[in-house]
Amino acid sequence: MSYEVIGITVLWTFLFGYLIIASIDFGAGFFSYYSSITGTRHLIHSIIDRYLSPVWEVTNVFLVFFFVGFIGFFPDTAYYYGTALLIPGSVAIVLLAIRGAYYAFNHYGSRSRKIYTLMYGASGLLIPAALSTVLTISEGGYIEVTKEGKVIFLVRELFTSSYSWSVVLLALVSVLYISAMFLSFYAHKAGDAPAFQIVRKYALVWSLPTILSSLLVFFAIHGHNLEHFEKMMDRAWMFGLSFLFFMLAVYFVWKKQRLGLSFIFVILQFAFAFYGYGSAHLPYILYPYLTIHDNFTNESMAIALITAFVLGLLLLIPSLYLLMRLFLFNTNYVKGK
Amino acid sequence: MLLNGYDPVIFSRILTSLTLGFHIIYATIGVGVPLMIALAEWIGIRRNDFHYLLLARRWARGFVITVAVGVVTGTAIGLQLSLLWPSFMRVAGQSISLPLFLETFAFFFEAIFLGIYLYTWDRFKNRMTHFWLLIPVVIGSSASAFFITIVNAFMNYPVGFTLTNGEITDVNPIAAMLSPAMPTKVAHVLSSAYLTCAFVLAAITAWSLLKGKNHVYYKKALKLTMVCAFVFMVSTALIGDLSGKYLAKYQPEKLAATEWHFETMGKAPLVLGGVLTEDNEVRFGLKIPYGLSILAHSNPFAEVIGLNEFPEDERPPLWIHYLFDIKMGYVGYMVLVSLIFLVEMIRKKGNTYRRWLLRAIMLAAPIAILTIEHGWIFSEVGRQPWILRGIMRTTEGATTSNHVDLMLLLFALLYLVLGVSSVRVLLKMFRNNQAEDEIANFEKEASAKR
Numbered sequence: 001m002s003y004e005v006i007g008i009t010v011l012w013t014f015l016f017g018y019l020i021i022a023s024i025d026f027g028a029g030f031f032s033y034y035s036s037i038t039g040t041r042h043l044i045h046s047i048i049d050r051y052l053s054p055v056w057e058v059t060n061v062f063l064v065f066f067f068v069g070f071i072g073f074f075p076d077t078a079y080y081y082g083t084a085l086l087i088p089g090s091v092a093i094v095l096l097a098i099r100g101a102y103y104a105f106n107h108y109g110s111r112s113r114k115i116y117t118l119m120y121g122a123s124g125l126l127i128p129a130a131l132s133t134v135l136t137i138s139e140g141g142y143i144e145v146t147k148e149g150k151v152i153f154l155v156r157e158l159f160t161s162s163y164s165w166s167v168v169l170l171a172l173v174s175v176l177y178i179s180a181m182f183l184s185f186y187a188h189k190a191g192d193a194p195a196f197q198i199v200r201k202y203a204l205v206w207s208l209p210t211i212l213s214s215l216l217v218f219f220a221i222h223g224h225n226l227e228h229f230e231k232m233m234d235r236a237w238m239f240g241l242s243f244l245f246f247m248l249a250v251y252f253v254w255k256k257q258r259l260g261l262s263f264i265f266v267i268l269q270f271a272f273a274f275y276g277y278g279s280a281h282l283p284y285i286l287y288p289y290l291t292i293h294d295n296f297t298n299e300s301m302a303i304a305l306i307t308a309f310v311l312g313l314l315l316l317i318p319s320l321y322l323l324m325r326l327f328l329f330n331t332n333y334v335k336g337k
Numbered sequence: 338m339l340l341n342g343y344d345p346v347i348f349s350r351i352l353t354s355l356t357l358g359f360h361i362i363y364a365t366i367g368v369g370v371p372l373m374i375a376l377a378e379w380i381g382i383r384r385n386d387f388h389y390l391l392l393a394r395r396w397a398r399g400f401v402i403t404v405a406v407g408v409v410t411g412t413a414i415g416l417q418l419s420l421l422w423p424s425f426m427r428v429a430g431q432s433i434s435l436p437l438f439l440e441t442f443a444f445f446f447e448a449i450f451l452g453i454y455l456y457t458w459d460r461f462k463n464r465m466t467h468f469w470l471l472i473p474v475v476i477g478s479s480a481s482a483f484f485i486t487i488v489n490a491f492m493n494y495p496v497g498f499t500l501t502n503g504e505i506t507d508v509n510p511i512a513a514m515l516s517p518a519m520p521t522k523v524a525h526v527l528s529s530a531y532l533t534c535a536f537v538l539a540a541i542t543a544w545s546l547l548k549g550k551n552h553v554y555y556k557k558a559l560k561l562t563m564v565c566a567f568v569f570m571v572s573t574a575l576i577g578d579l580s581g582k583y584l585a586k587y588q589p590e591k592l593a594a595t596e597w598h599f600e601t602m603g604k605a606p607l608v609l610g611g612v613l614t615e616d617n618e619v620r621f622g623l624k625i626p627y628g629l630s631i632l633a634h635s636n637p638f639a640e641v642i643g644l645n646e647f648p649e650d651e652r653p654p655l656w657i658h659y660l661f662d663i664k665m666g667y668v669g670y671m672v673l674v675s676l677i678f679l680v681e682m683i684r685k686k687g688n689t690y691r692r693w694l695l696r697a698i699m700l701a702a703p704i705a706i707l708t709i710e711h712g713w714i715f716s717e718v719g720r721q722p723w724i725l726r727g728i729m730r731t732t733e734g735a736t737t738s739n740h741v742d743l744m745l746l747l748f749a750l751l752y753l754v755l756g757v758s759s760v761r762v763l764l765k766m767f768r769n770n771q772a773e774d775e776i777a778n779f780e781k782e783a784s785a786k787r
Contacts, residue, residue: 057404057405057408057448057451057452058445058448058449058452060408060409060412060448061441061444061445061448063412064411064412064415064441064444065441065445067415067416067419068415068434068437068438068440068441069438069441071419071426071430071434071437072430072434072435072437072438073434074430075426075427075428075429075430075431075434076427078419078423078426078427078430079423079424079426079427080423081419081423082419082420082421082422082423082426082736083423083736083738085420086420086421086736086738086740086741086744087740087743087744089416089420090417090420090744090747090748091747092416093412093413093416093417094747094748094751096409096412097409097410097412097413097751097755098409098751098754098755100405100408100409100412101405101406101409101755101758101759102758103405104401104402104404104405104406105402105405105758105759105762108398108401108402108405108762108766151423153738297430297431297434298431298506298508300508300509300510301431301432301434301435301508301510304435304510304511305434305435305438305510308435308438308439308442309438312439312442312445315442315446316442316445316446316449319446319449319450319473320449322449322453323449323452323453326453326456326457326460327452327453327456
């Protein structure tokens with residue numbers, strides 16, 4: 001495997017990690033707010049809080065990791081994406097900032113306030129929408145590069161495109177779906193029957209829209225970037241497997257059995273779709289201007305980054321394992337003892 | 338420039354300085370406070386003294402709020418680098434992305450263990466187990482400051498590559514990290530962050546003492562923080578002197594602009610204060626003979642390179658002289674306060690709780706933060722017009738986007754909201770939960786066990 005393929009695979013994996021844990025986080029924030037207006041907050045609040053409090057900071061790092069690594073491996077992307085993403089990127093930063101800060105204020109401050117919950121719940125749904133514009137832009141058609149090399153971002157094209165809206169829709173519903181599926185597993189593990197009942201309902205409600213909006217994005221790509229669509233069809237088996245895992249995941253939640261396995265299936269469902277989509281997008285990073293080959297960093301930097309990455313992982317994996325052992329998979333902690 | 342219309346370079350510069358200016362307040366606290374928490378907890382365990390453990394615990398509680406703001410504004414500056422300076426990042430990505438990448442690892446490490454530390458106060462039988470969890474937090478927070486300052490050192494003095502026709506080739510990532518600017522910069526940043534946090538925590542204690550709370554808990558806290566402040570003051574001052582010598586050798590134009598030193602000469606005087614006339618004459622300044630030569634080379638007769646050796650469009654703005662003088666004034670104040678406290682502490686009849694001294698300590702905290710701000714503005718403006726010294730001008734690095742002014746407004750609003758609410762949350766947090774009550778609770782439990 002060439003360095004650039006290793007690089008993009010590492011980065012894509014981090015983005016995938018962010019997608020899963022941030023979805024849990026964002027969705028949980030929304031459910032937390034939603035439950036406070038529907039009067040079921042007291043039932044699910046403690047479950048959500050107990051999961052989120054030790055991990056909220058870690059979630060953010062996945063994102064930082066992704067974009068710092070991206071500039072490292074593919075410096076030219078900074079030039080193109082940086083210019084195009086000024087507005088959506090800044091909006092996403094502001095939302096992330098409000099969300100992170102108000103989570104801490106609400107949680108560690110002396111008294112929780114409704115306005116904090118609202119800011120934190122609402123921003124959680126807007127962030128995926130803002131961040132998903134990166135994927136939309138990568139399909140091409142929203143950036144124009146003049147002869148002098150100046151990058152022009154076509155805001156209007158983005159806002160009026162049916163493809164970009166279908167991606168936003170998919171981002172929103174998958175956040176709610178992933179989060180509810182995880183919370184079902186977590187509440188079940190905690191033996192918290194009333195909370196489980198509520199989050200299980202959320203999970204089932206959001207499962208159908210998730211699969212429908214995935215199909216929608218599929219067709220929208222067909223209309224927007226035929227080349228990418230055809231490459232995706234070459235990998236149809238990956239999307240087929242994704243669908244199969246979706247069915248299995250929902251089946252177990254429906255049957256209220258093996259919730260842990262069910263969440264693993266959710267991860268597999270998204271993994272196959274995400275890597276299927278990503279590998280079909282290659283070699284382009286920004287269609288049709290940037291490919292992973294002609295804008296890769298110099299070789300010595302690539303080696304240094306990959307080495308740093310491997311050494312870093314040796315440190316991170318045991319630490320993450322410790323974190324999970326102490327909180328996520330510690331039955332006493334999960335049950336609130 | 339601001340008045341005659343939209344210029345993305347100016348707006349990008351303002352927005353970047355605004356974000357950094359806001360971020361470094363929280364980032365400095367993020368670097369220094371874990372060390373202070375660790376110190377308090379360690380003393381508490383060693384002496385089996387609940388007061389120090391409580392101190393660590395209460396500092397940690399407040400720390401989380403500042404970390405949250407530090408994390409989110411840090412994410413902001415991380416992304417803004419690419420959004421506002423895309424051409425710069427294109428070059429920097431080639432040569433300096435390794436420390437940027439390592440910084441996120443350090444941050445990752447810190448985030449994981451901070452989460453564990455905060456939720457395991459009573460979970461381990463052996464109290465040292467909990468203390469050890471803090472060590473990765475201390476290492477992680479200082480390491481991220483270390484790596485990000487390396488990036489900044491590179492911008493001040495880029496090394497580790499060959500420049501051919503404006504293109505960077507033969508990049509050596511490790512050599513790029515070892516810029517001559519690196520040792521003094523990193524040491525100065527770390528030491529001054531510890532110093533600032535010691536003063537900030539001392540000020541909180543001084544405030545409580547001034548309000549008439551005189552539990553021994555506060556007295557222990559004051560002594561601990563002020564002794565730390567003194568130690569870090571000494572180290573910061575020593576490193577500061579080395580930074581001056583670094584400038585004389587590697588960035589003489591910055592030192593010359595700071596000291597309004599135009600002609601290259603030996604026995605160079607140091608100028609304090611004063612104003613500059615239009616034909617570059619210094620008026621009303623206090624001249625210390627041989628001062629600059631001593632500062633730059635530890636030798637009163639040494640030659641110091643003057644500003645006239647540099648083309649006019651490569652000179653830093655001359656107003657950094659004022660910044661530097663103000664900064665040194667602040668430093669003088671902090672030296673004085675920490676020295677007086679130490680003398681009072683050592684003196685047999687000394688009284689470290691005099692009201693004026695407590696007030697002076699309270700004032701030292703905002704001054705320490707202002708010193709950090711002034712120091713950074715001095716350092717950053719002092720390398721203008723370069724974004725990468727000698728390679729890329731700041732104007733060439735900025736975005737060409739049409740909406741930077743709007744984003745500036747958006748972020749100004751964000752920082753206002755975050756600043757106000759974080760202070761309010763912190764105040765309320767400690768007002769609703771007094772240290773005395775926690776001590777009383779502890780004593781009740783302890784006597785119940787007996």
